Amino acid sequence: MLEFISRMLGRESASSKSVAKERLRLVLVHDRASISPAMLNKLREDLVKVISNYMEIDEAALEFNLCQDDREVALVANIPVVKMKRDYSAKGQDLNS
């Protein structure tokens, strides 16, 4: 009975607005993730450049992708490391201290 009155007065379990908001959030995650192949390539090049400052990587075997499922979009990269660079900055600190 109380539930009936409550419904009459406009209190529903999930308001249609929160449904709208959640649907929008999901659809926009996908809309916004649709970046052009050109931009994806540029991102890949930039990534390689930055990582190469720290380690030697196997560029040919590098895997790089935007993965999406119903809930989220993730940037997934698999980057085989060939060689680590020597960490000079740490040594430098040692000498100074």
Added chain:
Amino acid sequence: MGEVIVVTSGKGGVGKTTTSANIGTGLANNGHKVVLVDTDIGLRNLDVVLGLENRIVYDLVDVTSGNCRLKQALIKDKRFTNLFLLPAAQTKDKTAVNPEQMKTLCQELKEEFDYAIIDCPAGIEQGFRNAIAGADRAVVVCTPEVSAVRDADRIIGLLEASELRNPKLIINRLRPAMVKRGDMMDISDILDILAIELIGVVPEDESIVVSTNRGEPAVMDLGSQAGEAYRRITKRIQGEEVPLMNLEVPKGLMDRLKKLIGLG
């Protein structure tokens, strides 16, 4: 040197033309020299919303293609001597104008006017690219609906990609009673999603239909709620700080009843 402001949305029918007419008229009423440009080629509407449909001789395409001079195509408003309309062509299609020509035109308009308000067609194709080509600022209109907000998000991305940064948002046709029931997205819900700055909220209002019937923008109607919303938006465009309108629904019998039985 004036400023060119494009009114856009992505989705059709959300209130771009209504907004353009009201902002333009509001700015003119505040003493600025204003030109309204209808870039919806083939679906011209701004002329009827302003009540100027009987005075058109030349149009936008005549100007950009050199058939006439700008001055010959400008139509003077019936109320304000400092308000003008450059109507869209009705019998051509959107490819009759290109973005380069629009840039040149906007440059010319800026010399002559304080504000040029560009009414953009729906969509993201050439009509959209023409409308934004010469703009300095952008206003994005959306209604509190999933499809309209989604399209607004797309448009914001495209505007930023074309160097039109910081577009401002107008939420149109808000229905406070539905928001209160939880059946319509609220201002904060939409801002949360779109993450841009709000420049105004216009309620759903019958006076918009009435004023469109008459060809007299609601911004001139002192009794109209939507008109008040547009007066405030006009001030914000001029750089003034104005608080948002109070759109809360007055407490009715149901609210008091709810409170009485402990549900409100």
